[in-house]
Amino acid sequence: MLLRYFMRRGIQHSDAQDLSQDVFLRMARHGSLEDLDSVENYLFTAAANVARDLFRRNKVRSDNPAAGFVEEVQVTQDFSPERQLGSRQELDCILAALNEMPERMRTIFILARLENMPRAEIAVRLGVSKRTVEQTITRATACLADRRGRVT
Known part of the structure; x- marks a missing residue:
């Protein structure tokens, strides 16, 4: 039936x-x-x-056809030694900038940007206001951009 x-x-x-x-x-x-x-x-x-x-x-x-999606997402460029070296240097720069940040700033940035934790949850976890979390993320992003600008 x-x-x-x-x-x-x-x-x-x-x-x-x-x-x-x-x-x-x-x-x-x-x-x-x-x-x-x-x-x-x-x-x-x-x-x-x-x-x-x-x-x-x-x-x-x-x-929403998937045609072309793989080509858009998949990296088709070869990973030349120069490109690998450049990527490694940029990663080292980011890690150095993170290590230079004050501990609370680094923690907030990592929780927000790498762990994708909501701002409100970060604020509760660290005992600060949501506004403080947002301002700290902005300052951390500026620190990373400044450090990257000094290196390049």
């Missing part, structure tokens, strides 16, 4: 099989079906929802 239901809506057989499994998974998660007025109504409501989810996913995928 479910396969026919999905296939009548233009869904390929292999996808219809997967969607049928999803419907039964939803039914299994629901638990006891005795409290339902009509198991068949629940079954087809779940099927309609699963099909709607598939159509939404397909629309998002067609609106």
Whole structure:
């Protein structure tokens, strides 16, 4: 019944099989079906929802094609020794700048920029205001930019 239901809506057989499994998974998660007025109504409501989810996913995928994505993300330039040396020198510069910062500034910067911790959470963790965290991040970023400017 479910396969026919999905296939009548233009869904390929292999996808219809997967969607049928999803419907039964939803039914299994629901638990006891005795409290339902009509198991068949629940079954087809779940099927309609699963099909709607598939159509939404397909629309998002067609609106945002992945063609060219790998090429945009993947680095295709070769890693020449000069490039590797330059990158290593820049990393050393950043590490030196971080080590020159006061401990609290360095900690706030690392939590915010490298750990992606929310500003409010950093403030609570360190016992400072959110404004202090934001100002410290700004100063730390300026220190890094200044250090980088002195080296290049």
